[in-house]
Amino acid sequence: xxxxxxxxxxxxxxxxxxxxxxQISLNIxxxxxxxxxxxxxxxxxxxxxxxxxxxxxxxxxxxxxLNNNVWVRTSSLPSRFGNYDVYHSYKVVVNERTPWVHxxxxxxxxxxxxxxxxxxxxxxxxxxxxxxxWTGNNRGQGRRVVVHKTKVVHRDNxxxxxxxxxxxxxxxx
Numbered sequence: 001x002x003x004x005x006x007x008x009x010x011x012x013x014x015x016x017x018x019x020x021x022x023q024i025s026l027n028i029x030x031x032x033x034x035x036x037x038x039x040x041x042x043x044x045x046x047x048x049x050x051x052x053x054x055x056x057x058x059x060x061x062x063x064x065x066l067n068n069n070v071w072v073r074t075s076s077l078p079s080r081f082g083n084y085d086v087y088h089s090y091k092v093v094v095n096e097r098t099p100w101v102h103x104x105x106x107x108x109x110x111x112x113x114x115x116x117x118x119x120x121x122x123x124x125x126x127x128x129x130x131x132x133x134w135t136g137n138n139r140g141q142g143r144r145v146v147v148h149k150t151k152v153v154h155r156d157n158x159x160x161x162x163x164x165x166x167x168x169x170x171x172x173x
Contacts, residue, residue, distance in 0.1 A: 034056070
């Protein structure tokens with residue numbers, strides 16, 4: 001009887017450890033998302049841009065596009081995309097590894113978003129969670145996210161507000 005109780009106790013303790021670790025696993029990269037990224041996403045791996053059939057890697061801050069049948073990564077778009085407006089063009093969030101490997105599926109799935117201009121971007125959001133997002137000029141770089149049970153607390157090493165609480169350059173209020 002003691003062996004049965006001990007075995008059951010050990011079994012349930014392993015279950016509770018697994019459940020507890022699942023509860024604190026949280027991946028947030030709001031601070032890495034660009035000024036022109038769409039609002040509403042706590043985590044983004046890539047943006048797919050249907051208008052130019054290209055991607056943006058949020059982690060490395062690089063564009064990924066097809067050039068002479070090879071997918072290349074660069075920090076800016078090539079001149080052939082000179083008329084593309086990242087702020088007003090639609091971006092689709094794609095959270096998977098190397099989506100360009102099956103680009104034909106992605107392109108077909110999101111072709112209906114081509115030409116849409118109705119997406120709210122981070123720059124235009126008044127939501128406090130976007131206060132110190134990545135803008136490409138190292139602002140918001142010191143952002144950390146601390147998780148306390150079910151509440152997420154943002155702490156900043158750099159304050160981008162002036163003495164009156166206004167945001168720094170490049171933001172709309």
